[in-house]
Structures are given as C-alpha cells and as structure tokens.
Amino acid sequence: GENVEQHPSTLSVQEGDSAVIKCTYSDSASNYFPWYKQELGKRPQLIIDIRSNVGEKKDQRIAVTLNKTAKHFSLHITETQPEDSAVYFCLTTSGTYKYIFGTGTRLKVLA
C-alpha cells in the first residue's frame, strides 16, 4: 500500500542551530502536506502545512518545502529553542487509508 518515509528518526541540535526533517511519500495524488508536533504525553498538533500549488511556506521560524517531482517535503526549523524539543510527524494522504503518518522524528534541542 501507500507509505511515507520520515528521516531522521532522532535529531539533536544545539540551541540556535537549524533542524531539517524530511518525508518521502508514494501517492502521486497527494496534494496536502502537514507537519504535526507532539510534546510528551500530549496530542499531536498541526504546526504548518502546505498544498501542492506552492513550493514553500514559512511561518516565523518554521518552514515547509515541497518537491512534488521527487515526492518529498521537508520541515525546517531555524534558531531552534529548547521548547522545540518534541516529536515531529509528517502526514500524507493514501489512496487506501486516507491519512497516514510518518514514523516520527524525535528532536532534542540542547541548551
């Protein structure tokens, strides 16, 4: 079936550095690419999303880029802060399962 690969599974960065997480998907019909942040013990929450008619979207320190030809999209966090430490998930659509999540990236920002 359709799937989405997310890398890396863990990422440690120094405070103030940038972090990049990438997802590769297989459903060429996908047109919606959100990213979710999940803090420990809490529900996933949307932080940014992009639709296929644009290649990049930015919201303060976070941005998402999309390459539809290569079927991948990436989350970029600049000037990382300790409160950015969490697990990040990409999400994509699937012809069979509607929405499926990537496997997650545990980001740790070191002070």
Next chain:
Amino acid sequence: NAGVTQTPKFQVLKTGQSMTLQCAQDMNHNSMYWYRQDPGMGLRLIYYSASEGTTDKGEVPNGYNVSRLNKREFSLRLESAAPSQTSVYFCASSALDGTDYSSGNTIYFGEGSWLTVV
C-alpha cells in the same frame, strides 16, 4: 467549542474484557479517525469514517470494531482485549470530504485515551 472529546482518559482492562472508547466532535466534520500510538512510536490508523454511515479499515484493524453513530460520534470497541492492545488511542476528525481526500484538511486530535491490558 470543545473540539474532539474522547473518553475515558485512562483505563485498565484484564485480558479478554471488552470496552468501548467514545469520541465526539463539535466541529461538524465529515471524517473521523481512530489511531493508536505505542510507546515511542508513530500513529497507526485503526479505522476511519469518511462520512456519516461509512467506516473503513485502516492499517491495523484486527481486534477492533467501530461505529459511526451519527455525524458527531465515532466509537471504538475492543471485543476481547489483549496485552498487545496496550497503547494510547487518539480519536481525530477533519472537515475532509470523503470523496476528495487528496485536497486535504487539518486533522484535529482528542487528548488521547491511555489503555493498559493486563
């Protein structure tokens, strides 16, 4: 406007017992979902309902049943709980029209239900 509400928040079951997780949303959303999240893992789709009156299997449906009671409510039932079903369960909803999944709409999650099967 409470969003997505699910109950119970915590539950301990004995192997073989049954229980139902309840979920309701007040955003007039068409689509509803049940996910499970094992410790340190991602979210896996159990079942979803693209619209009132329809339900479909997701990635890991075995051992579960669902009911889309009306547009607001989507319940998940464990008929005979097993230790492998120990997990955190999230209900979610979106305005997605089930006939056009690729257009995408934000998914909103409930706070989660922590289930332990002993």
